[in-house]
Amino acid sequence: MAEPYDRWHKKRPESSEEKCRPHGKVPSREHGRGKRWLARWRDPDGQQQSESFERYEDARRHLTRMLGTVDDGTYIAPKKGDTPLKAVAKQWLENQTFDNPRTYHQYESRVRNHIIEPLGDLKLRQIKPSTIQTWIKRRLQVLDETTVGLLFTHLSSILAMAVDDDLIPKNPCETGSVKRVKPRRSKKSAKEVPLSWEQTDDLRKHLSEQYQATVDCGRGLGMRQGEIFGFSPDDVDWSEDDKTVHICRQITHHRGTLVFAPPKGGTKDDPKDR
Numbered sequence: 001m002a003e004p005y006d007r008w009h010k011k012r013p014e015s016s017e018e019k020c021r022p023h024g025k026v027p028s029r030e031h032g033r034g035k036r037w038l039a040r041w042r043d044p045d046g047q048q049q050s051e052s053f054e055r056y057e058d059a060r061r062h063l064t065r066m067l068g069t070v071d072d073g074t075y076i077a078p079k080k081g082d083t084p085l086k087a088v089a090k091q092w093l094e095n096q097t098f099d100n101p102r103t104y105h106q107y108e109s110r111v112r113n114h115i116i117e118p119l120g121d122l123k124l125r126q127i128k129p130s131t132i133q134t135w136i137k138r139r140l141q142v143l144d145e146t147t148v149g150l151l152f153t154h155l156s157s158i159l160a161m162a163v164d165d166d167l168i169p170k171n172p173c174e175t176g177s178v179k180r181v182k183p184r185r186s187k188k189s190a191k192e193v194p195l196s197w198e199q200t201d202d203l204r205k206h207l208s209e210q211y212q213a214t215v216d217c218g219r220g221l222g223m224r225q226g227e228i229f230g231f232s233p234d235d236v237d238w239s240e241d242d243k244t245v246h247i248c249r250q251i252t253h254h255r256g257t258l259v260f261a262p263p264k265g266g267t268k269d270d271p272k273d274r
Contacts, residue, residue: 002040002041002063002067003060003063004037004038004039004040004053004056004059004060004063005037005038005039005040006025006036006037006038007028007030007034007035007036007037007038007052008023008025008027008028008030008031008032008033008036009023009025009026009027009028009031010025010026010027010028013025013026014026034052035052035053035054036052036053036054036056037052037053037054037055037056037058037059038050038051038052038053038059039051039052039053039059039060039062039063039066040063041063041066041067041070042070043070043075043077044070044073044075049066049077049078051078066078069169074169076166076167076168076169078125080124080166080167080168081123081124081125081167081168082123082124082125083123083124083162083167084120084121084122084123084124085115085116085119085120085121085122085123085124085127085158086116086120086121088124088158088159088161088162088165088167089111089115089116089120089158090116091161092111092157092158092161093107093108093111095161100261100262102252102254102261105254107154110150110151110154111154111158114139114143114151115151115154115155115158118135118138119131119135119155124159124162124167124168125168127159127172128172129172129175129177129178130177131172132155132172132173132178133177133178133181135155136148136152136178136181136182136183137181139151140183145183145184146183148183149182149183149184152173152182152183155173156171156173156174159171159172159173160173160174195219197219200215200218200219203215204216214228214229217231221245223247224250224263224264226250226251226252226261226264227247227249227250227263227264229250229251230248230249230250230251230260231247232248235247235248247263248263249261249262249263250262250263250264
């Protein structure tokens with residue numbers, strides 16, 4: 001079994017050379033400089049690789065692990081793990097495609113503010129299951145559990161891509177300790193409490209005249225709030241005896257600004273006969 005190399009002392013010293021007092025060995029030119037123990041191994045391509053450690057035990061443990069991965073075909077060069085998380089997260093975002101560009105910006109905002117901001121400067125090999133657990137705990141202090149569950153899904157997918165690209169050997173989000181604490185996205189839909197026609201009449205009376213039509217659009221045509229705000233009289237086919245209303249657009253938020261967008265679901269024209 002290969003052993004770590006002692007950088008601080010000569011392996012084959014002359015008998016006449018003086019030994020150092022702390023270790024009782026003949027010092028090398030590197031004595032006292034940097035980390036003492038060097039783990040050295042050859043990768044699957046036959047190239048020598050190395051990593052330094054303060055303690056002999058750590059160097060030997062790392063060397064044993066590297067040699068084992070070379071033998072079983074799971075070897076990943078440790079230097080690949082030096083890639084910062086933010087680089088992988090940005091690449092992951094670039095690979096996402098959505099029919100609605102607003103959806104991409106929602107993803108980008110979540111990843112930038114809640115993954116890259118707190119974790120982005122960490123190297124991939126520095127992200128441990130304990131790192132993920134601490135991140136979850138801190139996110140739950142400022143966000144609801146459903147949102148943190150969504151963010152966890154994004155982070156796990158980013159790290160899964162790093163595994164597939166042979167940057168790290170395994171996904172720290174998929175360990176048993178993390179699975180026990182990861183938030184779950186709620187599957188419960190909001191409870192519907194429909195208003196009666198009489199209640200909407202009363203509501204309508206309390207609105208100024210210019211807003212009373214919003215009640216009619218909602219209760220009479222089943223339009224969503226954004227569709228009501230984006231509705232125009234030109235969207236009504238007045239030529240027919242039974243008028244047809246075409247739902248052509250909605251108003252929604254995009255990066256803090258109100259914008260026009262297609263109706264929910266991407267349908268550009270949702271006719272409603274009334």
